[in-house]
Amino acid sequence: MASLLQVEDVTKRFFGFTALSNVSLDVAVGERIGLIGPNGSGKTTLINCISGVLKIDTGAILFQGENISALASHRRAKAGMARTFQIPMPFRSMSVVDNLMVPLEYIVHGLIDMANVESVYSEAHESLRRVRLADRMNARAGDLSQVELRKLELARAISARPKLLVCDEAMAGLAAKEVSEILDILLELNSTGITIIMVEHIMQAVMRFSQRIVCLSAGRIICDGLPEETMSNPEVRRAYLGN
Numbered sequence: 223m224a225s226l227l228q229v230e231d232v233t234k235r236f237f238g239f240t241a242l243s244n245v246s247l248d249v250a251v252g253e254r255i256g257l258i259g260p261n262g263s264g265k266t267t268l269i270n271c272i273s274g275v276l277k278i279d280t281g282a283i284l285f286q287g288e289n290i291s292a293l294a295s296h297r298r299a300k301a302g303m304a305r306t307f308q309i310p311m312p313f314r315s316m317s318v319v320d321n322l323m324v325p326l327e328y329i330v331h332g333l334i335d336m337a338n339v340e341s342v343y344s345e346a347h348e349s350l351r352r353v354r355l356a357d358r359m360n361a362r363a364g365d366l367s368q369v370e371l372r373k374l375e376l377a378r379a380i381s382a383r384p385k386l387l388v389c390d391e392a393m394a395g396l397a398a399k400e401v402s403e404i405l406d407i408l409l410e411l412n413s414t415g416i417t418i419i420m421v422e423h424i425m426q427a428v429m430r431f432s433q434r435i436v437c438l439s440a441g442r443i444i445c446d447g448l449p450e451e452t453m454s455n456p457e458v459r460r461a462y463l464g465n
């Protein structure tokens with residue numbers, strides 16, 4: 223399988239503190255990867271390094287074979303990388319569909335004018351349909367429920383037409399039924415060709431979703447294997463799952 227993302231020996235320090243230590247990860251086109259680890263183990267930091275929110279100190283990040291370590295985050299977005307944020311922060315006073323016009327204008331189309339506004343709106347509608355939020359397209363983003371906010375965050379990410387989607391706890395704080403709905407949406411997105419890395423603490427969801435599970439602990443990858451392998455790995459159990 224062709225490689226989509228390669229994280230090569232990446233180290234990230236915050237002043238004296240090493241948040242990521244020689245992290246290497248290879249993600250193939252079409253894969254579904256679960257990324258787990260205790261609080262503070264470096265999961266969000268790794269997403270920030272992949273998406274370009276943070277600059278890495280050493281190592282390299284390759285996307286579709288190209289070294290993108292020095293690219294700004296908006297350039298990575300244009301290249302096909304999208305991520306969701308652990309805490310969604312939509313433009314609350316804007317409608318759901320207008321929230322999507324922002325990435326559509328800045329990442330996909332450039333300035334939207336009267337000539338193409340209709341087609342861009344229908345594209346936004348399609349993203350909302352894919353995350354099962356189309357019926358709320360005219361609601362104020364500030365009026366959405368938790369699960370709807372998570373869906374809007376996903377719609378925002380996929381509206382940029384990504385090849386890779388990295389989700390930072392897209393299910394946190396949701397009820398079981400809602401977790402299962404978000405999981406279904408992510409599986410559907412993956413089946414349309416989007417490679418997904420899912421950071422998640424809800425282990426049942428991680429197990430159902432992942433073809434491979436990677437575990438971080440104190441900034442290091444301590445296991446990268448098939449779900450059963452990672453879950454039964456003694457070091458993972460000690461660091462994260464408990465016995």
Ligand SMILES: Nc1ncnc2c1ncn2[C@@H]1O[C@H](COP(=O)(O)OP(=O)(O)OP(=O)(O)O)[C@@H](O)[C@H]1O
Nearest residue numbers: 236239241259260261262263264265266267268308
């Ligand atoms: N901007 C920053 N400046 C200083 N330290 C930071 C910064 N961002 C993260 N850290 C530290 O790096 C470590 C890893 O944090 P990170 O947010 O990546 O953890 P996480 O695995 O995502 O945790 P959680 O499961 O709680 O979301 C933590 O000790 C955190 O305090």
Ligand SMILES: [Mg+2]
Nearest residue numbers: 265266267308
């Ligand atoms: Mg985090």
